Amino acid sequence: MRASIAIHKLTSCSGCQSVILNLGDDLLVLSRLVEIRHFIEAGLNDFDADVDIAFVEGSITTPEDEARILKVRERARFLVAIGACACSGGVQALRNVKESGGWAGAVYANTAYLDSLAESRSVAQLVKVDLELWGCPISGRQLIATVRALLQGVPPVLPTEKVCQECKRAGNVCVLVSRAEPCLGPVTRAGCGALCPSFGAPCYTCFGASEQPNCEALGERLVGLGIPQRQVAERFVSISSGLKPYQDEWQRLRIPAKQVD
Ligand code: SF4
Ligand code: SF4
Known part of the structure; x- marks a missing residue:
């Protein structure tokens, strides 16, 4: 039986998902290697599916993100955070270091419907993360290499140099x-x-x-x-x-x- 994956989205611009969608021939390779059960951007919607690897794009920025990431963690054998948002809070984490009180009002005519947390957090700040793939957006090459490595039962080798x-x-x-x-x-x-x-x-x-x-x-x-x-x-x-x-x-x-x- 093929291993299964899900690609989840929290608060983000969907850029990392778009990298996966734009993999071209490598997306066909990926779909032969694994069964893709949840990937909204590609039209596959089964949020509750149990999977071997859950890729998570986006930061924890809303109460909904907090609730969702707990469920994602429960349903995945490996959880891989993808992109700057999931790995560090992303550009949304500017609010963690700056006076951001007036920002929403400068953008939205009515802020009454916004429901954001005081800080933007990485996925690892809430649940156990097995691996982080960095970038804004991620490298598609790294993602494919990671899937291949995990399927072989070996830890992926990612650079830490500069x-x-x-x-x-x-x-x-x-x-x-x-x-x-x-x-x-x-x-x-x-x-x-x-x-x-x-x-x-x-x-x-x-x-x-x-x-x-x-x-x-x-x-x-x-x-x-x-x-x-x-x-x-x-x-x-x-x-x-x-x-x-x-x-x-x-x-x-x-x-x-x-x-x-
Ligand atoms: S050089 Fe690489 S790591 Fe630096 S901002 Fe550009 S894409 Fe990102
Ligand atoms: S070698 Fe120079 S241009 Fe290249 S990443 Fe380093 S500082 Fe930037």
Whole structure:
């Protein structure tokens, strides 16, 4: 009998699910390897199915997310968090570090129908997570490799080194050194193939923290290059603002608004 999987969605933009949907021929490979029981974006709706592997996209941001993740955990042998939202709280976790009281009112005409928790949390903050696949969005290649490894009964091998290593292997010219761009590749986990620097753009941490992230040294280096301190501080809290090493550097560098107005 084939192993079964489910792909669940909590609070998120559905970008990681879209990566799976856009796998092309690899999606056919995936459907031969496993039985896909729940994947709303592909039209398969069986939320209550027991499965071998549950992939979970999205952060815990609403009371509904809290209730759903408990059920997902009960019904899965392995639970794999996919994407920056599920692994760190995502961009929604900006509310965890910033004064966010006025944000909803700036976007919605009527906030009475919103039912959000005070903080955005990663899946691992509520239930046991067996594996995390990082990225915003995830790498489809990593997802397929993970399914193959779990089916063989071996732990998937995921990189913990820094994006800089991939950048060097790709032969990129460093945007930090050559153009003084605020690249956070030196403190970000590899796995994307150095996507942004390969197109001349600085990394903004979507694969989360690398092994031994020396955020303080990098922050000092970026400020030393002449990038305004406040701008450097804000770079550390964007897509992965739920992570402590990045929060700590933001706290260290940030200048209270009243000092710069
Ligand atoms: S461009 Fe960024 S990721 Fe690439 S080597 Fe330079 S600092 Fe590292
Ligand atoms: S370079 Fe950085 S921001 Fe860009 S895809 Fe890779 S990890 Fe994400």
